[in-house]
Amino acid sequence: MKTKTELIKFNQGLDLESGERLDTFDLIVETYGQLNTDKDNGILICHAFSGNHHAAGKTADGGVLGWWDEIIGPGKAIDTDKFFVVCSNNLGGCSGSSGPLSTNPETGESYGKDFPSVSVTDWVNSQKLLTDHLGIAKWHMVVGGSLGGMQALQWSISYPNKVKKVGIFATATKSSTQNIAMNEVGREAIRKDKNFMGGDYLKHSIKPKNGLKAARMLGHITYSSEEIMDQKFGRKFQDIKSKIEGTVDYEVENYLQYKGEKFSDTFDANSYILMTKAMDGYDASYSSNGSLESVMKKIQAKLLVVGFDSDWLYPPKRSKEIQLAAMNVDIECSCVILKGDQGHDSFLFASERFVNIIKGFLNSK
């Protein structure tokens, strides 16, 4: 599959929910497939917390597959032979869009910890400018899982007439207390890494790798589930030859060590803090004093809500809440709870029912 990567500069600036303003910003964008002449076959993919614009296909260099390659591609659930698929790295990320690693035009140095806090709504607003740039009047679908699902939902609320269908997978209308609590443990691990230096580590050319690694290890526990960990690792001992750390006894420890290590090589700590804060801060009903119904009334799009039974980060009941609010205010909305054998991460995989449901939803009237 042909993938196209482009860095798009936006000079019109963006007012952020925090009251701050970015005078200019960049979004790095990957696209697959062709925009048709009516420009009505566009699908916008919103990535999860640690994802990025590389959603499908292989990267030119390392040949790394996109995070949703199982779902996006020719003949796949989101068929790139039919649809023009767009995925951008969110503002505040660390994969090429403006974020803590970018140069602050005022100082000539990296923003680091001074990159303004951004919200899910800010991401949607930045993507609205991207939509205009692409000449797309209305997305055929905006879709995402986890944090990306919140973003897709917010699209239908912020720009009701700009999106026809919305896919909201493994997510909720707001982070739960437990979600916030987990994120805080991750952030604390980063902040207490001596290399974090109050967020100024870039100036010293170091990285708080240990903190990032611990945060990610915790993250992976929440993306999985008790049952899945039992099935996948049980209490099997790690064989000595492939131990990452001498302290490792069990396979599960080695797995977490490996995942954490890999993540800490590539992700930026300030981005981690900023992205998790955006996740914690999201509440679709915030603008209407907690009434989800009065916010969802604005929605014109058709919704598809999918939850996974093994997801304990955003459990099925959170999906059902979205469905019920939609039904309360007469929004067209389907809701299915799928058997997922990957916990929260189930939305990343092309299980048969998931694929058929996405296809059916995309192709229906």
Next chain:
Amino acid sequence: MNTSLTHIIKEWVPEKSKVIDFGCGDGSLLKDLIDQKNIRGYGVEIDHNKIQECIDKGISVVEKDIDEGIQDFETCNFDVAIMASSIQCLKEPHLALRKMLNLSKQCIVTLPNLGFWKCRLDLVQGRMPVTPNLPSSWYETKNLHLCTIKDFETLCVEEGFVINERLFLNDKGVKSFAASTFPNTFASEGVYLLAKK
């Protein structure tokens, strides 16, 4: 669902009303109601293949076991709740009816009549009835609570449900003089429009 039954249900559902169909199957009835009566419709279904068919048709469908989930929708203010040919499969049909009338102004229920003469004949001959609308053998039927027309109407009185409309079909699925006059013996299926007192 036979065409007469679909036709009756369509007649009873007001234009532009908000409708929930419990056990909506492949979503055909809702699709017809959306196309012809401009309703806002939602289906509830548990069968995976049928859910897929609803989604393919563009019908809003919720995956849920009716036995457990009717009350979940009680804030949604429906005009009509439909339960076609499934009330007898529920664990507690009387409670299901109460819950349906809690979330909807009216409810349409269809049910097979165990008092139908062919059922009686089967029983007299010492066999469990097998008829066009009770097609399964005793060992594979999903029906837990079969009743007669008389039983059902007695329940309506006891529960305080008002029967706004009632229609009876014979085993060919059509209205007939005999079925309308002596429904408990000659109706194979009863169709009711219920409301709360």
